[in-house]
Amino acid sequence: MAVFPWHSRNRNYKAEFASCRLEAVPLEFGDYHPLKPITVTESKTKKVNRKGSTSSTSSSSSSSVVDPLSSVLDGTDPLSMFAATADPAALAAAMDSSRRKRDRDDNSVVGSDFEPWTNKRGEILARYTTTEKLSINLFMGSEKGKAGTATLAMSEKVRTRLEELDDFEEGSQKELLNLTQQDYVNRIEELNQSLKDAWASDQKVKALKIVIQCSKLLSDTSVIQFYPSKFVLITDILDTFGKLVYERIFSMCVDSRSVLPDHFSPENANDTAKETCLNWFFKIASIRELIPRFYVEASILKCNKFLSKTGISECLPRLTCMIRGIGDPLVSVYARAYLCRVGMEVAPHLKETLNKNFFDFLLTFKQIHGDTVQNQLVVQGVELPSYLPLYPPAMDWIFQCISYHAPEALLTEMMERCKKLGNNALLLNSVMSAFRAEFIATRSMDFIGMIKECDESGFPKHLLFRSLGLNLALADPPESDRLQILNEAWKVITKLKNPQDYINCAEVWVEYTCKHFTKREVNTVLADVIKHMTPDRAFEDSYPQLQLIIKKVIAHFHDFSVLFSVEKFLPFLDMFQKESVRVEVCKCIMDAFIKHQQEPTKDPVILNALLHVCKTMHDSVNALTLEDEKRMLSYLINGFIKMVSFGRDFEQQLSFYVESRSMFCNLEPVLVQLIHDHPEHGVLFLVRELLNVIQDYTWEDNSDEKIRIYTCVLHLLSAMSQETYLYHIDKVDSNDSLYGGDSKFLAENNKLCETVMAQILEHLKTLAKDEALKRQSSLGLSFFNSILAHGDLRNNKLNQLSVNLWHLAQRHGCADTRTMVKTLEYIKKQSKQPDMTHLTELALRLPLQTRT
Numbered sequence: 001m002a003v004f005p006w007h008s009r010n011r012n013y014k015a016e017f018a019s020c021r022l023e024a025v026p027l028e029f030g031d032y033h034p035l036k037p038i039t040v041t042e043s044k045t046k047k048v049n050r051k052g053s054t055s056s057t058s059s060s061s062s063s064s065v066v067d068p069l070s071s072v073l074d075g076t077d078p079l080s081m082f083a084a085t086a087d088p089a090a091l092a093a094a095m096d097s098s099r100r101k102r103d104r105d106d107n108s109v110v111g112s113d114f115e116p117w118t119n120k121r122g123e124i125l126a127r128y129t130t131t132e133k134l135s136i137n138l139f140m141g142s143e144k145g146k147a148g149t150a151t152l153a154m155s156e157k158v159r160t161r162l163e164e165l166d167d168f169e170e171g172s173q174k175e176l177l178n179l180t181q182q183d184y185v186n187r188i189e190e191l192n193q194s195l196k197d198a199w200a201s202d203q204k205v206k207a208l209k210i211v212i213q214c215s216k217l218l219s220d221t222s223v224i225q226f227y228p229s230k231f232v233l234i235t236d237i238l239d240t241f242g243k244l245v246y247e248r249i250f251s252m253c254v255d256s257r258s259v260l261p262d263h264f265s266p267e268n269a270n271d272t273a274k275e276t277c278l279n280w281f282f283k284i285a286s287i288r289e290l291i292p293r294f295y296v297e298a299s300i301l302k303c304n305k306f307l308s309k310t311g312i313s314e315c316l317p318r319l320t321c322m323i324r325g326i327g328d329p330l331v332s333v334y335a336r337a338y339l340c341r342v343g344m345e346v347a348p349h350l351k352e353t354l355n356k357n358f359f360d361f362l363l364t365f366k367q368i369h370g371d372t373v374q375n376q377l378v379v380q381g382v383e384l385p386s387y388l389p390l391y392p393p394a395m396d397w398i399f400q401c402i403s404y405h406a407p408e409a410l411l412t413e414m415m416e417r418c419k420k421l422g423n424n425a426l427l428l429n430s431v432m433s434a435f436r437a438e439f440i441a442t443r444s445m446d447f448i449g450m451i452k453e454c455d456e457s458g459f460p461k462h463l464l465f466r467s468l469g470l471n472l473a474l475a476d477p478p479e480s481d482r483l484q485i486l487n488e489a490w491k492v493i494t495k496l497k498n499p500q501d502y503i504n505c506a507e508v509w510v511e512y513t514c515k516h517f518t519k520r521e522v523n524t525v526l527a528d529v530i531k532h533m534t535p536d537r538a539f540e541d542s543y544p545q546l547q548l549i550i551k552k553v554i555a556h557f558h559d560f561s562v563l564f565s566v567e568k569f570l571p572f573l574d575m576f577q578k579e580s581v582r583v584e585v586c587k588c589i590m591d592a593f594i595k596h597q598q599e600p601t602k603d604p605v606i607l608n609a610l611l612h613v614c615k616t617m618h619d620s621v622n623a624l625t626l627e628d629e630k631r632m633l634s635y636l637i638n639g640f641i642k643m644v645s646f647g648r649d650f651e652q653q654l655s656f657y658v659e660s661r662s663m664f665c666n667l668e669p670v671l672v673q674l675i676h677d678h679p680e681h682g683v684l685f686l687v688r689e690l691l692n693v694i695q696d697y698t699w700e701d702n703s704d705e706k707i708r709i710y711t712c713v714l715h716l717l718s719a720m721s722q723e724t725y726l727y728h729i730d731k732v733d734s735n736d737s738l739y740g741g742d743s744k745f746l747a748e749n750n751k752l753c754e755t756v757m758a759q760i761l762e763h764l765k766t767l768a769k770d771e772a773l774k775r776q777s778s779l780g781l782s783f784f785n786s787i788l789a790h791g792d793l794r795n796n797k798l799n800q801l802s803v804n805l806w807h808l809a810q811r812h813g814c815a816d817t818r819t820m821v822k823t824l825e826y827i828k829k830q831s832k833q834p835d836m837t838h839l840t841e842l843a844l845r846l847p848l849q850t851r852t
Contacts, residue, residue: 004761004801006753007792008718013726110348114404117341117397121232124393128228134184136217181226188214188233192240199244208283211241211299215292218335221328224380228393231334234295238338242299245280249273249306269306277306291331294322298339302346316343316353324360329367330390336361337394340401354402355410361398362417365427384458388426392433395426399434411439419450425459432467441475444468448488462496462505465489469508473515482516494528499538503529507545507552514556519566522553526568530575539575546575550585558596564609583620586613590636593643600645602652610640611663618664634669641673642733683735683745684752687717691756704779707763710756711786717756718790721749764808777814780805781823788827794838803845810849820848 179187191210198206214237221227252273253264266274280300287293298319304311319339326332336357343353367373368388377387403411415435418427428450432440440447451464469489477485489509496502506529513525529549533539539546550572557563564570576582590613601607614637621630641660646652657674664670691713699706719726725736739745760783767776784805793799809815824846831839 003754004757004797005795006714006750006757007795007798008721008750008753009790009792011719011722011726013722013724110344110404114344115400120393120397124232125229128226128390128393130181130223130226132223132226133178134181134223134226136179136184136187184226184230185233188237192237195237195240196244207241207244208296211237211296212287212292214238215295216289218295219289219291219328219331221330221376222380224330224376224382224390225386227330227334228390231338231394235338235341238295238299241296242302242342245300246302249277249280249303252276253306264305266306266308266311273306277303290322290325291335294319294326294335295338298342301342305346312347313350313353316347316350317356320353320356320360323357327372329364329373332364333361333391333394333398337397340398344401344404348404351402351406354398358398358402358414359417361395362421362427365421368426385460388458391426392430395430396433399430403435408439411435415443424450425454425461425464428454429459429464429467432464432471437471437474440468440471441477444472444477444485445481448485460501461492462501465492466505466508469505469512473508473511476516486513486517486521490525490528494532496532499533499542502532503538503542503545506532507548510549511552511556514552519557519562522557523566523568526553526566526572530568530572533575537577540577543576543578543581546572547581547585547588551588554589554592558592560593560597560601560606560610561603564605570609570612579620583617586616587632587636589613590617590640594636594639597643600643602644602646607644607656611659614640615663618667618670621666630667631669634667634673637664637667637670638673641670683739684720684748687713687720687752691752704763704775707760707779708782710760711783714753714756714760714786715790717749717753721746773812774814777809777812781809781815781819784809785823793842799838799842802842806846813849815849817848824848 191214195207195210198204198210214234218231218234249269250273253269269277280303281297284293284297284300287296297315301312301315301319304315308314316339320336323332323335323339326335340354340357343350368391373387377384399414402414415431418424418431421427428447432447447468451461451468454461454464472485486509493502493505493509496505506525510522510525510529513521526549529546533542533546553566553569554563557566573582573585576585590610593610617633617636621633641657644653644656646656661671661674664674694706694709694713697706720735723736723740725734725740728734760779764776764780764783767773767779784802787793787798787802787805791798791802793802810820824843827839827843827846830836831843
C-alpha cells in the first residue's frame with residue numbers, strides 16, 4: 001500500500017466552540033413561565049367594618065385596669081382579633097418585608113467606615129479572662145399564675161403580675177457561688193435562652209425579671225478583671241430584650257393591608273402600640289435600683305419612635321445625667337459606652353449627647369486615681385497596671401462614636417482637654433485608638449511630646465507608642481518629621497526588656513520603617529528584633545508577630561534582588577524553628593515572588609535564596625500531607641521555576657533543571673513542569689516511547705484495540721501541531737508556547753503521523769478476509785472520520801486516501817447505510833463554512849452504495 005503524507009488541519013478552537021453552542025433565545029417574562037408554580041385564587045367578598053376598630057378597643061374600658069401586656073393572654077387584644085380574620089400568610093409576609101426594609105434602613109444610617117461593636121466583642125471576651133471564682137444570682141420564678149390564665153379576671157391578672165414583679169424585687173433569687181469563668185458564661189447563656197423562651201410563651205413579666213436580674217450583675221465588680229467580658233455578655237441579653245420589645249410593638253402596627261414606612265412617624269403607630277410602649281416604659285421606671293433601671297431603659301430606647309418625634313432626643317440627655325449617679329468609675333464608663341452604642345444605633349445624628357458623655361467622663365476621670373478605687377484594688381489584690389487596661393474597651397468605643405465624622409475643631413478641643421488632665425496616658429491611648437489616623441499622623445510630634453510627659457506608672461509608654469505606630473501605618477506624617485519620629489519611638493522600644501512587650505511594639509513600627517525608609521533602616525530594625533528575640537529562644541512564643549513582620553517586609557519590597565540583599569533577612573527566617581510556621585512563611589515569600597516578579601531572572605542571589613525556600617516547602621511533604629497542600633506547594637515551586645531563565649545559556653538552564661529535579665522529587669506536578677520533553681532525545685520523546693510500548697505489547701489475535709489506540713495517537717499528534725493548544729494550565733507554559741509553529745517540530749510531528757498511519761493501513765489490509773470484513777468496514781469508516789476531523793483534505797494524497805477509505809467501508813455491504821448517509825450530510829454541511837469549501841468536491845466523490 002502506498003505511503004500517504006500527513007497534513008494536520010489548522011484548528012480555531014474558540015470559533016469551533018462558539019459554533020457548537022446552543023442558540024440563545026430571548027425569554028419574555030410574562031404571565032407564563034415553566035418554573036412558575038400554578039396558583040388558584042378563590043375570590044370572595046368580605047365586608048369588614050374597620051372604622052374605629054382601634055379606637056373602640058382603647059376607649060371601651062370598664063372598671064378594670066386594662067394592661068396591654070396581658071391582653072394577649074386571653075386573645076382579646078386588637079392584633080389577635082384582627083389575626084382571626086386576616087390571612088396568616090399575608091400577615092407574615094408583610095411583617096417579614098417590613099422587617100427587612102427596617103434592617104436595611106438601620107444599617108444605612110452609619111457608614112461602612114464605622115467599625116461596629118460586633119468586631120470588638122470577640123476580642124474583649126478573649127482578652128479579659130479570670131481564674132477566680134465568680135457568683136451569679138439566678139431568678140427562681142414561681143409557677144403561680146401560669147395555670148388557668150385565660151379564666152382569670154383582668155384585675156386578678158394585673159395583680160398577679162405586679163406581685164410577681166414585687167416578688168422578684170424582694171429576693172426570689174438563688175445565688176450560685178464558686179463558679180468558674182466557663183460556668184459563669186454558660187449561666188449567662190442559659191439566662192439569654194430563658195429570656196427568649198419566656199417571651200415566646202407570652203411570659204413578658206418573667207422576661208423583664210430576667211433582664212433586670214442580669215443588669216444588676218453590672219454593678220458587681222468583685223472580680224474586677226472579668227468586668228469587660230461580663231459587660232459584653234450582659235449587654236447581649238439587653239440587646240435581645242430591646243429587639244423583642246421593639247418587634248412586638250412594631251407588629252401591632254402591621255397588618256396584611258398596611259405596612260409601616262421605612263421612616264415612620266408616631267402618627268403611623270396605632271393607639272394600642274402606643275399604650276403597650278408606654279406600659280413598658282412605666283414598668284421600667286418602677287425599677288428601684290439605678291443601674292438596672294438605666295440599662296433596661298437604654299435597651300428599649302428605640303421604642304420612643306412610637307411615642308413622639310422628640311422622644312429619643314429627650315431621653316438621651318436624661319439617661320446621660322443618670323450615669324452621674326453611678327459612683328464606681330469603671331461601672332460608670334461602661335454605662336456610658338452602652339449608651340453611646342445604643343445612641344449610635346438609633347440616633348447617630350444626635351452628637352450633642354455623645355459629646356456630653358465624653359466631657360462628663362473627663363470630669364470624673366480623676367476618680368480612677370482616687371482613694372476609693374485604690375482601696376478597692378487593695379482589697380482585691382489588683383495592681384494599678386492591671387486595673388487601668390480594663391478601661392480601654394469602653395473608652396475607645398466612646399471616643400470612636402464621638403470622633404466619627406466629627407469636625408476637626410471638636411477633635412482638637414478633645415485632645416486639648418485630655419492634655420490638661422494629669423495622669424492622662426489612658427486618655428491619650430484612647431484618643432490615638434479612636435481618632436482618624438490622618439488627624440493623629442499630622443500631629444505626630446505633638447503626640448510624641450505628650451507621650452514623653454506621661455507618668456509611666458499604671459500605663460507604660462510603649463503601649464502609647466504602639467498606638468501611635470498603628471496610626472502611622474494608615475496615614476503618613478509630614479515628611480520632615482519621619483526620621484525623628486522613628487528615632488524617638490525606637491529609643492523607647494529597644495529598651496524594653498520583656499520580649500512580648502518588645503515584639504508587640506516592634507511589629508507595628510516595622511511597617512512604618514518599610515514604608516518610608518530604605519533597606520538600610522529596615523536591616524537595622526530586623527537586626528534589633530533578632531537581638532531581642534534570640535536569647536532564651538523567646539521567638540518560640542512570638543511566631544504570629546514575627547510572621548507579620550515578614551509579611552510587612554515582603555509587601556513593601558517587590559524587588560527581590562533588593563530584598564535578599566538585606567543582610568538580616570535570611571537570618572531572620574532562621575528564627576522560625578517550628579516546621580509548620582516555617583513552611584507558612586516560605587509560602588508567603590513565594591506567593592509574593594510569583595505575584596510581583598515581572599521578568600525572568602538568573603540573579604544568583606535570588607536563585608540561591610528561593611531554592612532554599614522552595615526546598616524547605618518541599619521537604620515538609622510526607623505521607624500525611626493533604627493533596628490540596630501538595631497542589632499549593634507545587635504551584636508555588638513551579639511559579640519559581642518558570643521565572644528562571646538563563647537566556648541562550650542552555651547548559652546553565654539544563655543544570656538548573658537537573659538540580660531542581662533532584663531537590664523536588666516528591667512533587668509530581670513539579671517534575672511534570674521540569675520535563676516538557678526529554679532534553680537529550682528530542683521534543684516527541686514521550687510520544688515515541690508510548691508508541692514503542694504499544695508496539696511491543698502482546699495483543700489478542702482478533703483485537704482491534706491497538707489500531708484504535710494508534711488512531712487516538714494520531715489525534716494527539718494533530719493537536720500538538722496546532723499553534724495554540726485547546727487546553728492550558730494557568731501560568732504553566734505548554735509546548736505551543738515553546739515549539740508552536742516551529743518548522744522542525746512540525747516536520748518531526750508529521751513524520752511520526754505517517755508512521756502511525758502506515759500501521760493503521762497495514763492492519764486494515766490484514767482484515768481482508770471473510771470473517772473480518774465487518775471489522776474492516778468499521779475501522780475503515782472510523783479512520784475516515786479521523787482524517788475528516790483532523791486532516792487537511794486540501795492535500796491531494798490525503799484527499800484520495802479518504803475516498804479510498806469511504807469505498808473500503810462500503811465494499812462488501814457491511815456498512816450501516818444510515819450512518820453513511822448522516823456522515824455525507826455532515827460533510828455537505830461543513831462544506832458551506834468559508835474555510836471548508838474544498839469539501840464540496842470531496843462530497844461529490846463519495847457515493848452511497850445500495851444493497852441489491
